[in-house]
Amino acid sequence: MLHIYCPHCREHREEEEFHVKGQAHIARPLDPESCTDKEWGEYLFFRKNPRGIHHEIWYHSTGCRKFFNVTRDTVSYEIKEVYKIGEQPQVVAKG
Amino acid sequence: MSQKNRLQSGGRIDRSKAMTFSYNGRQYKGYQGDTVASALLANGVDIVGRSFKYSRPRGLVTAGADEPNGILQMGATEATQVPNVRATQQELFDGLVCSATNGWPNAESDMMSILGKVGGKMMPPGFYYKTFMYPQSMWETYEKVIRKAAGFGRSPLENDPDEYDSVNQHCDLMVVGAGPAGLMAALTAARSGARVIIADEQNEFGGHLLSSRERIGGKSAADWVASIVEELASFPDVLMLPRSTVNGYHDHNFLTIHERRTDHIADKAPSGQVRQRMHRVRAHWVVLATGAQERPLVFAHNDVPGCMVASAVSTYINRYGVVPGKQLVLMTTNDGAYQTALDWADAGREVVAVVDTRANPQGELIEAVRKRGIKVITGSAVIEVSGKKRVSGVTVAGIDAKGEKVTGKAHSLLSCDTVASSGGWSPVVHLSCHAGSRPEWRDDIIGFVPGPTVQKQLIAGGITGTYALDKVLAEGAKAGQEATKRLGLTVADVQLPNVRNLREGKPMALFHVPHTKPTSRAPKQFVDYQNDVTAAGIELATREGFESIEHVKRYTAMGFGTDQGKLGNINGMAITAKVLGKTIPETGTTVFRPNYTPITFGAIAGRNCDELFDPKRFSAMHKWHVENGAKFEDVGQWKRPWYFPKAGETMQQSLDRECKATRESVGILDASTLGKIDIQGKDAREFLSRVYTNAWAKLGVGKCRYGLMCKEDGMVFDDGVTSCLGENHFLMTTTTGGAAGVLEWLELYHQTEWPELEVFFTSVTDHWATMTISGPNSRKLLAELTDIDLDKDGFKFMDWRAGTVAGVPARVFRISFTGELSFEINVQANYGLHVWEKLFEHGAKYNLTPYGTETMHILRAEKGFIIAGQDTDGSVHPFDLGMGWCVGNNKPFSYIGKRGMAREDCVRPNRKQLVGLKTKDPKVVLPEGAQAVADPKQAIPMDMLGHVTSSYWSANLGHSIAMGFVKGGLERMGESVYYPLADGRVIEAEICSPIFLDPKGERQNV
Amino acid sequence: MSETLAPEKEGTVNVAVMNQVAGSGARAESPLHHAELDKLAARNPRTGGVMLRELKLLGHLTLRGSQQNESFMNGCAEVLGLALPTQPLTSVEKGSVSIRWISPDEWLVVLPADQAYEVEQGLRAAIEGHFSVVNVSGGQTLLELSGPNARDVLKKSCPLDVHPSQFPVGKVAGTVFAKSTAVVRRSGEESWELVVRRSFADYIWLWLQDASREYGLVIKS
Structure with missing residues (x-):
């Protein structure tokens, strides 16, 4: 059970109030029609599964209904930071 | 039997309160303050079980949570049976009934003991793997015998009459263990103003001080404990939980505590009281003061x-x-x-x-x-x-x-x-391992201590390998101060009490006492009592090549019992290390996982059982449905009327009647459960164009349109009718099950991809009660109750109008899921039942017939309308459904699903396509899920062509109807496919259009 | 009674606004109507640690808009007689109107049902730019939990920290409640309001009865 800081409600809440929506920062191609099948397939299906720092989108589904980003260590489950949609992470994997 | 081992005085028992209890069918006496274990020992009961493999008699070994042998089956009645209760932790109460878990038929004279004599050869380590794995088909037979003989206890056959629940707790500091270190930590933090929870598995606070004759601060240990407990109780923000085992220490300082509130009072909880409670604690800081267990x-x-x-x-x-x-x-x-x-x-x-x-x-x-x-x-x-x-x-x-x-x-x-x-002593490091930290070996204390952790965790007392009382107290106080400081509070002054320490010599590291014979020939030397793991067995495991401690554990079953290796694991690891010629830190330890001690299913379930098991959602008209005999169907959490049987009807007869009444006169459906989303903003229309496959640019105010929604991969995931309420205002409907998901989907795209679009989404699913009247007489019926002009040319199919129905402001949508003339009436849900009842008052003369989801399914299937989630499964795109008409290819924006649908795999020939299916024998109804093949005589495995998604008896048509997927089906009209069934029948069906009734759509336009 | 034009350009309807309250001839039922709380209140024990009351058939409006839109913020303040709370998780209240912060661009306004239409019209007249007002009065109801053990019942039902130091009077939080959802607001020292969805109301009613049994539940009308 993670304890997640919602950047909109500005307090920590229990994980059960949230839905995780997978890897963050995957922008929809601006011109899908010009993507090859391979490019589109990569956008659709290919995700990172890092050991360590990972950026995820979470949704405060029972609270403010806002999506936001979480930088989480997949080994220790520590949440390193949360930041709003449109912002960039401060904590990134080395190398 | 008298209490021959009971002393005349001393101890924390109350000799004025004698209690009678039953153990293995015999009556014994004990006192208030006893555990079952202490009472059994007082009565001279030596044998409390039989061992798992060798069926050797076993007696009590410990006085706490680490007890491997004294495992009880508790309960005076069938309904109150609880297995695997440790006799050393179960407090005695008058009338307690228990028996030994291990031992079949009973512990004293055990049938298995005969087997036990050969058991040594019969069940060496790795016994399960070697013997019972083959032949695999026999496992179920073996398992029954082994389980019974092994004595893992049994669950009750009747419903547990007691109440359980869970409580969410938050605190600044959670102190685990109320021995000297825990008490000092809690006291320090409490005096500093922190919100503190302190929990201990024992019935009283004090830890080992309860059995100690030491003196603290000039008082007996017990008096000192009492004074601290009294002070802690005076703080309003200190929660003290005795009889409460902290069973799990999870990520981000989340702990689960199993509190036994009445297990010490009676077999069944007193009326109105909760028997056991789970505390789900979120703590800013945690002090583990869990002490140590003796090896x-x-x-x-x-x-x-x-x-x-x-x-x-x-x-x-x-x-x-x-x-x-x-x-x-x-x-x-x-x-x-x-x-x-x-x-x-x-x-x-x-x-x-x-x-x-x-x-x-x-x-x-x-x-x-x-x-x-x-x-x-x-x-x-x-x-x-x-x-x-x-x-x-x-x-x-x-x-x-x-x-x-x-x-x-x-x-x-x-x-x-x-x-x-x-x-020597082993620090109780279990909780520190739960979030992934590995314990570390310390030669100086001959034990494992908690390793580095990401948790906001402090440790104090025995868990750190500190056993001298003065140091234990000091560590507790220090941990309390440290936590207080980190919480940003001012640390209050706490003086350490005086304790006289004894001068002690160095202990010796010894885990396995040698014998004159080599270990393999010596009499059995037990490491894990509950699983009959011996030193020789561990040696054998390592000889057979199991060198990782995790493998040794699994091969020998060491630490697998209800005590989870509390007593034997360290000895076992040390023996493994010695055999391998490694050090203990090189060999390492197995990792402890939740729960620390076994927990009842009642405590896990809490109040989430019976009526409260899962939320039930009801529409505003639910009461009417119940009163009118509806049978209900679960659709997500909704309880929807399934059909409305009349006296003496079979289900099929009800459905036939409901279907005919609707097509011949008028039927009514409660459609309130459909998801409804109010969409406002100047870019609402643009947004719809991006999330639906079809065009929305020209939909005028007052008009409705059906839309298909796809995921980016081009696969259909929801559908529904969306109405244009104003230039910047739409009402979207979704499937019942898809409502929450669709709203989240819209928000996801709005918030992350297209925040520049000015649009707001608000769920109004619960706000509107929706009732659909459908059938040739629906207009006549509605006309009696509304001020809306229902003229067929003024209020056309796929229009909506506002007005009143039965005196209630309403929006009426002329849309149809049955293919009949239909009106969908939306009123604020507070008026739902009122309007529904008025419709029935006026509907009697038209034989207004309520129908449920099943008739709705049949009527729409007669028209070939899909149900997203039944006729789609996330692997079909609109063209697969024969719904290319619902795909707008000229939309400027590359809407969600467009690119996905154009992938190579989506445009290849011979994809599975949705078609109608007409059985050769019109009376036969295909089972849903039946697999289509071209040649039923083909050898197994046959080539599968697709499957049936919807199938019904149509009373209106007088024959069965079905829809299903068939490879290349849209090009194979008129061909036959075959459905071989598990019962040996093969059903032949002809591929046809899924529109079985009124293919020109004339009925809805009347 | 029928559709009203929001004041927009001549001849176009931008947003459909509707007075959804029926005349006296139509019977309105709250989500817990079937529980007959009034009857229970009449034959209730007088004492207990938890009091429950349905504040039924009120007007509920969901307001969406940007705090950066001055017209929106001013228009709301003017029409509602109260400024929208911008501090997260807070609420404001004046007379029979209360406003709960739901998210940085969403508020729930609770007011007498017969004012909902008038207020919505007022807002639409007063505000320019992008915003939305949605009447959700039929879709939810307000339950008031009070008494010395109300907090204990909340702790059994939702994962919020409801300690007075963390949840002062006036605080609002949307959360998981009894496996459903609720917007919880502390309305007084020992009183709390729950906004619950209509379809879940019966389940939550069953849950609350069960969770408060050990303290004694008093139904108030």
């Missing part, structure tokens, strides 16, 4: 009843006033255990000898024992016990300084009935 020594026949760990013997004497024998031999590797000899002697019983494995022990306690005239045999060990159902004597031999072999041949045989042993 028994491993020697030949060390499982004969009468062999106990030394501290447990002291606990029974000092806390419960019970001396569990007459003549004691104490074997120890350390000074501390000498206290047990003093306690035994003070209780007036004979200490035959203290056998110290060290050659030259020095310390105050040793001097005290010697001064009492008790024989101390040094540099020696008890290498073997004699006796079957109780210890009758021990063989003592000299051992070398490393404890690896017996020196010389001179053995002495001492006569005794009790062997107390102490191999």
Whole structure:
């Protein structure tokens, strides 16, 4: 059970109030029609599964209904930071 | 039987409150303050179970959570049965009924003991893997016999009558363990103003002080504990939880506590009281003050009843006033255990000898024992016990300084009935491991301590390997201060009480007492009592190539029992290390996982059972449905009317009647459960164009349109009608099950991809009660109740109008899921039942017939309308459904799904396509899910062409109808496919259009 | 009664606004109507640790808009007589109107049902730019939990920290409640308001009865 800081409600809440929506920062191609099948397939299906720092989108589904980003260590489950949609992470994997 | 082992005075029991209890069908007496274990020992009950593999008699070994043998089946009635309760932790109450879990048919004379004689050969380590895996088909047969013989207890056959629940807690500091360190930590934090929870598994706070004769701050240990508890109770923000085991320590300082509120009072909780409660705690900081558990020594026949760990013997004497024998031999590797000899002697019983494995022990306690005239045999060990159902004597031999072999041949045989042993202490590191931290070995304390952690965790007392009371108290206070500081509070002053410490000598690291014979030939030396794991078994496992401690554990089943290796694991790891020629840190330890001790399913389920198991959602008209005999169907969490049977009808008869009434006159459906989303903003229309596959640019105010929604991969995931309420205002409907998901989907795209679009989404699913009247007489019926002009040319199909229905402001949508003339009426849900009832008042003359989801399914299937989630499964795009008409290819924006649908795999020929299916025999209804093949005579495995998604009997058409997927189906109209069924039948069906009725759509336009 | 034009350009309907309250001839039922709380209140024990009351058939409006839109913020303040709370998780209240912060661009306004239409019209007249007002009065109801053990019942039902130091009077939080959802607001020292969805109301009613049994539940009308 993670304890997640919602950047909109500005307090920590229990994980059960949230839905995780997978890897963050995957922008929809601006011109899908010009993507090859391979490019589109990569956008659709290919995700990172890092050991360590990972950026995820979470949704405060029972609270403010806002999506936001979480930088989480997949080994220790520590949440390193949360930041709003449109912002960039401060904590990134080395190398 | 009298309490022959009970002392006349002393202990924390109340001799004025005698209690009767039943154990294995016999009545015994004990006192308030007893555990079942202390009461059994008081009554001289030696055998409390039979061992798992060898069926050897077993007695109580410990006085706490680490007890491997005294495992009870509790419960006075069938409904109150609880398995695997530790006798050492179950408080006695009057009328308690229990029996030994292990032992079939009973512990005293065990049928398995005959088998047990051959059991050694029959069940070596790896027994399961070697024997019972083959043939696999026999496992179920083996399992039944083994389980019963093994005695894992049994669950009740009747419903548990008690209440359980869970409570969410938050605190600044969670202190686990209310021994001296925990109490000091809690007191320090509490005085500093922190919100504190302190929990302990025992019935009273105090930890080992409850069985100690030490003095603290000039008071008896018990009085000192009482004074601290009294002060803690005075703080409003301190929650004290005795009888509460912190079972799990999860990520981000989340802990689960299993509190037993009435298990000590009665078999069944008193009326109105919760029996057990789970506390789900989120703590800013945690102090683990879980103490340490004493290790028994491993020697030949060390499982004969009468062999106990030394501290447990002291606990029974000092806390419960019970001396569990007459003549004691104490074997120890350390000074501390000498206290047990003093306690035994003070209780007036004979200490035959203290056998110290060290050659030259020095310390105050040793001097005290010697001064009492008790024989101390040094540099020696008890290498073997004699006796079957109780210890009758021990063989003592000299051992070398490393404890690896017996020196010389001179053995002495001492006569005794009790062997107390102490191999030192193991910090209770379990909770510290739960979030992934690995414990670390410390040679100086001969034990594992918690390793580095990401948790906001502090440790104090025995868990750190600190055992001297003054240091334990100081560590507790320090942890409390540290936590307080980190919380940003001002640390209050707490003075440490004076304690007199004894001078102690160095302990010896000994995990396996040598025998004159090699381990493999020596009598059994038990490491894990509950799973009958012996030192020889561990040696065998390593010989067979299992070198990782995790593999040794699984191969031998060491630590698999209800005690989870609390007693034996460290000895087992040390023995493994020795056999492998490695150090203990090199060998490592297995990792402890939740739960610390077994927990009841009741506590896990809490109040989430029976009526409260899962939320049930009701529409505003639910009461009417119940009163009119509806059968209900679960659609997500909704309870929707399935059909409305009349007296004497079969389900099919009800459906036939509902279907016919709707097509012939008028039917009514409660459609309130459909998801409804209010969409406002100047870019609402643009947004719709991006999330639906079809065009929305030109939909005028007052008009409705059906839309398909796809995921980016081009696969359909929801559908529904969206109405244009205003230029910047739309009402979207979704499937019942898809409502929440669609809203989240819209928000996801709006918030992350297209925040520049000015649009807001608001769920109005619950706000509008929706009722659909459908059938040729629906207009006539509605006309009686509305001020809306229903003229067929003024209020056309796929229009909506506002007005009143039965005096209630309403929006009426002329849309149809049945293919009939239909009106969908939306009113604020508070008026739902009122309008519904008015429709029935006026509908009687038209035979207005309520129908449920099943008739809705049949009527729409007659028209070939899909149900997203039934006729789609996330792998079909609109063209697969024959719904290319619902895909707008000229939309400027590349809407969600467009690119996905154009992938190579989506445009290949021979995809599975949705078609109608007409069985050759019109009376036969295809089962949904049936697989289509081209040639039923083909050898198995046959080539599968697709499957049936929807299939019904159509009373209106007089034949069965079905829809399903068939490879290339849209090009195969008129061809036959075959459906071989599990019962051997093969159903032939002809591929046809899915629109079985009114293909021109004339009925809805009347 | 029928659709009203929001004041927009001549001849176009931008947003459909509707007075959804029926005349006296139509019977309105709250989500817990079937539980007959009034009857229970009449034959209730007088004492208990938890009091429950349905504040039924009120007007509920969901307001969406940007705090950066001055017209929106001013228009709301003017029409509602109260400024929208911008501090997260807070609420404001004046007379029969209360406003709960739901998210940085969403508020729930609770007011007498017969004012909902008038207020919505007022807002639409007063505000320019992008915003939305949605009447959700039929879709939810307000439950008031009070008494010395109300907090204990909340702790059994939702994962919020409801300690007075963390949840002062006036605080609002949307959360998981009894496996459903609720917007929880502390309305007084010992009183709390729950906004619950209509379809879940019966389940939550069953849950609350069960969770408060050990303290004694008093139904108030």
